[in-house]
Amino acid sequence: MVALDPIMQALRAAARLCRTVQHQAMRGMEKDTGTGQEPVTIADYGSQAILGRMLAAHYPDDTVIAEESGYQFQELLTPEQSIQIINLLTTILDQNITHDHAITWLDQGQQDHMESTPPGRTWVIDPIDGTKGFIAMRHYAIGLGILTDGKPTGAFMVCPGYGDGVSGYDDDGAIFYVQDETAYMTGIEADAIPRRIQVSTRTNPAQMRVVQSFEPSHVSKERIAKVLTGAGLSADSIRELDSMEKYALVACGDADVFLRIPRPGSTRPHKAWDHAAGAALVEAAGGRVTDLDGKPLDFSQGMHLPNRGMIVSNGVIHDALVASVTRLLEDEAE
Ligand code: AMP
Ligand code: MG
Numbered sequence: 653m654v655a656l657d658p659i660m661q662a663l664r665a666a667a668r669l670c671r672t673v674q675h676q677a678m679r680g681m682e683k684d685t686g687t688g689q690e691p692v693t694i695a696d697y698g699s700q701a702i703l704g705r706m707l708a709a710h711y712p713d714d715t716v717i718a719e720e721s722g723y724q725f726q727e728l729l730t731p732e733q734s735i736q737i738i739n740l741l742t743t744i745l746d747q748n749i750t751h752d753h754a755i756t757w758l759d760q761g762q763q764d765h766m767e768s769t770p771p772g773r774t775w776v777i778d779p780i781d782g783t784k785g786f787i788a789m790r791h792y793a794i795g796l797g798i799l800t801d802g803k804p805t806g807a808f809m810v811c812p813g814y815g816d817g818v819s820g821y822d823d824d825g826a827i828f829y830v831q832d833e834t835a836y837m838t839g840i841e842a843d844a845i846p847r848r849i850q851v852s853t854r855t856n857p858a859q860m861r862v863v864q865s866f867e868p869s870h871v872s873k874e875r876i877a878k879v880l881t882g883a884g885l886s887a888d889s890i891r892e893l894d895s896m897e898k899y900a901l902v903a904c905g906d907a908d909v910f911l912r913i914p915r916p917g918s919t920r921p922h923k924a925w926d927h928a929a930g931a932a933l934v935e936a937a938g939g940r941v942t943d944l945d946g947k948p949l950d951f952s953q954g955m956h957l958p959n960r961g962m963i964v965s966n967g968v969i970h971d972a973l974v975a976s977v978t979r980l981l982e983d984e985a986e
């Protein structure tokens with residue numbers, strides 16, 4: 653069990669930081685000084701520093717798996733970028749922040765070259781998931797998952813673009829989380845009232861709503877369409893959006909199925925921070941999350957998952973999807 657308040661406070665501060673950077677980037681673009689990649693880098697490190705600060709204060713001995721690090725902050729950023737991050741943190745946290753603070757918080761709980769997830773509690777941070785969505789003002793998420801003995805058990809996910817269906821640049825959005833093995837959603841504003849969420853009870857495959865990646869380079873949309881058709885779903889029902897928000901849409905019943913099937917020959921390993929929070933959230937909401945073979949996602953090996961692809965569903969259609977993937981892979985092997 654973890655205490656909700658400090659985590660929610662940190663997530664809300666991280667969301668404020670990300671939105672501030674997006675607003676500044678928009679203004680920069682109007683003056684034609686925006687460089688595309690740069691704002692997302694600033695927000696990415698800023699967001700992770702805020703989450704690392706919370707973990708340092710409340711869970712100093714826990715292990716952390718995170719996308720960024722203090723080393724990268726020192727080695728990969730220009731002096732202007734690190735100053736911009738420090739200034740933003742100082743404003744958002746209303747506290748004088750130094751480079752040493754930022755580096756310590758970015759490194760909080762991380763171990764070098766960790767190849768197996770230790771027993772006990774491990775936090776898994778994706779400070780901005782869906783970076784291409786963030787840059788293009790579409791959807792992105794801030795993910796904080798909890799592994800217990802290498803199994804996904806806890807989830808916090810900020811989805812600033814939730815609810816508008818168009819862009820990540822607005823003032824709606826939602827926070828999804830798990831507490832006492834139950835899934836909830838609430839607003840990004842501090843006074844929002846949480847409500848319990850569950851996966852859909854839809855049983856007719858022809859009526860099921862599907863979500864998949866927006867970016868064509870991230871998955872094989874052709875293979876996904878074949879798998880859907882093979883399981884009796886309509887490819888017309890697909891909604892595309894960036895980030896792990898797709899897990900949240902299945903968890904709250906706004907979608908019934910989320911498929912992630914790599915392009916043929918892809919050797920890019922899946923990363924723990926893209927899936928830990930989502931897997932815990934969907935399972936707590938009553939859904940199922942497996943790899944393409946129907947096996948649970950394997951978070952036992954640190955940052956890399958050995959699984960190929962993800963099948964996420966309300967549970968009802970899960971076995972049919974696994975069978976459809978198996979047939980596709982057999983057909984391709986012939
Ligand atoms: P999504 O919008 O669901 O595709 O999620 C974004 C995630 O896609 C990021 O967190 C990356 O880890 C991942 N990603 C980025 N580039 C690629 C790529 N070339 N192939 C597969 N996944 C990618
Ligand atoms: Mg990511």
